[in-house]
Amino acid sequence: xxxxxxxxxxxxxxxxxxxxxxxxxxxxxxxxxxxxxxxxxxxxxxxxxxxxxxxxxxxxxxxxxxxxxxxxxxxxxxxxxxxxxxxxxxxxxxxxxxxxxxxxxxxxxxxxxxxxxxxxxxxxxxxxxxxxxxxxxxxxxxxxxxxxxxxxxxxxxxxxxxxxxxxxxxxxxxxxxxxxxxxxxxxxxxxxxxxxxxxxxxxxxxxxxxx
Amino acid sequence: xxxxxxxxxxxxxxxxxxxxxxxxxxxxxxxxxxxxxxxxxxxxxxxxxxxxxxxxxxxxxxxxxxxxxxxxxxxxxxxxxxxxxxxxxxxxxxxxxxxxxxxxxxxxxxxxxxxxxxxxxxxxxxxxxxxxxxxxxxxxxxxxxxxxxxxxxxxxxxxxxxxxxxxxxxxxxxxxxxxxxxxxxxxxxxxxxxxxxxxxxxxxxxxxxxxxx
Numbered sequence: 052x053x054x055x056x057x058x059x060x061x062x063x064x065x066x067x068x069x070x071x072x073x074x075x076x077x078x079x080x081x082x083x084x085x086x087x088x089x090x091x092x093x094x095x096x097x098x099x100x101x102x103x104x105x106x107x108x109x110x111x112x113x114x115x116x117x118x119x120x121x122x123x124x125x126x127x128x129x130x131x132x133x134x135x136x137x138x139x140x141x142x143x144x145x146x147x148x149x150x151x152x153x154x155x156x157x158x159x160x161x162x163x164x165x166x167x168x169x170x171x172x173x174x175x176x177x178x179x180x181x182x183x184x185x186x187x188x189x190x191x192x193x194x195x196x197x198x199x200x201x202x203x204x205x206x207x208x209x210x211x212x213x214x215x216x217x218x219x220x221x222x223x224x225x226x227x228x229x230x231x232x233x234x235x236x237x238x239x240x241x242x243x244x245x246x247x248x249x250x251x252x253x254x255x256x257x258x259x260x261x262x
Numbered sequence: 263x264x265x266x267x268x269x270x271x272x273x274x275x276x277x278x279x280x281x282x283x284x285x286x287x288x289x290x291x292x293x294x295x296x297x298x299x300x301x302x303x304x305x306x307x308x309x310x311x312x313x314x315x316x317x318x319x320x321x322x323x324x325x326x327x328x329x330x331x332x333x334x335x336x337x338x339x340x341x342x343x344x345x346x347x348x349x350x351x352x353x354x355x356x357x358x359x360x361x362x363x364x365x366x367x368x369x370x371x372x373x374x375x376x377x378x379x380x381x382x383x384x385x386x387x388x389x390x391x392x393x394x395x396x397x398x399x400x401x402x403x404x405x406x407x408x409x410x411x412x413x414x415x416x417x418x419x420x421x422x423x424x425x426x427x428x429x430x431x432x433x434x435x436x437x438x439x440x441x442x443x444x445x446x447x448x449x450x451x452x453x454x455x456x457x458x459x460x461x462x463x464x465x466x467x468x469x470x471x472x473x474x475x
Binding site (some may be wrong): 117150154157159216 | 414419
């Protein structure tokens with residue numbers, strides 16, 4: 052009985068994907084045709100969403116500079132699980148034409164788990180649609196669970212983030228706490244990097260309210 | 263002053279300012295290049311702004327001539343009265359890399375100088391602000407200098423590795439493919455006499471090439 056409900060849930064999840072309106076780099080220019088009448092992604096049940104907390108899919112549409120990557124990480128950790136990441140354009144795969152640049156991060160999946168890459172510089176809207184359909188199939192069959200990877204291997208991802216952002220790096224989200232809450236703790240969740248984080252972690256302060 | 267006044271003004275200027283080389287071509291009537299010893303820059307800027315209405319400093323660009331040990335600064339001035347573009351080229355020694363700010367003459371120079379300071383490490387005396395500008399999360403050397411090895415930095419920071427599989431090695435060892443070793447491409451990896459690949463002969467320091475407009 053539980054399996055039936057799981058299948059039904061996944062079926063429904065795959066057919067109502069909300070893509071976060073967050074665009075980096077140049078690949079975002081292919082998204083308006085994907086959304087609008089010509090390629091019309093809404094016929095697949097995919098539509099844009101304005102806030103990370105309400106969104107399911109994070110599209111990283113092109114190169115991410117170190118500055119942008121910070122924002123990507125903050126956004127990704129705010130999204131509710133299950134969350135999916137699609138890396139569009141070759142820049143997210145290996146740096147693309149910015150392979151030699153000092154300013155852009157090269158491999159996106161070192162910093163957060165990526166479900167799917169759509170290669171190309173830039174991929175056409177057909178390719179984006181095809182990528183989204185692949186993601187839908189993977190969600191329906193239950194293969195798309197890379198968001199669990201982030202909890203299982205949090206130490207690895209945090210280590211790579213600390214390497215770029217410095218040892219003082221911390222986000223407002225308590226990832227280990229979430230992993231404990233949802234039973235997603237793995238052997239590699241904690242490690243040397245999370246120890247460093249726990250040493251410097253400052254508890255969040257409420258924002259000062261002033262009229 | 264009318265449009266015709268520009269050429270005589272240039273003539274009178276070269277009498278007043280020593281070591282000034284004016285380059286104009288027939289092709290680009292509205293562009294003038296002036297090469298100038300670095301000491302006389304403010305003199306020229308004041309004259310251009312006051313006498314001919316070159317009120318718009320649209321950019322300051324910087325070129326790192328590492329082989330000649332010089333930074334080239336180019337001040338792009340535009341006059342709305344003359345419809346003329348003046349590019350004033352000066353060269354300053356790469357070491358210690360200090361120059362005077364022109365922010366008292368042109369207010370927007372503050373941004374350009376701050377940017378050049380961040381990207382090339384050149385210090386402008388009397389500038390408004392020499393703080394970090396765009397590279398807020400950057401702790402390395404100024405990245406646009408020619409001796410900054412971007413490739414090594416990328417390899418170290420991002421774990422980047424060149425893709426050189428056996429099939430490609432077999433191809434290149436047989437003389438195929440495009441073989442340009444990094445030592446021939448990168449300024450930072452070159453050994454003795456390095457020269458820009460696009461220049462046929464070694465450039466003379468300062469006051470050369472008459473054909474560049």
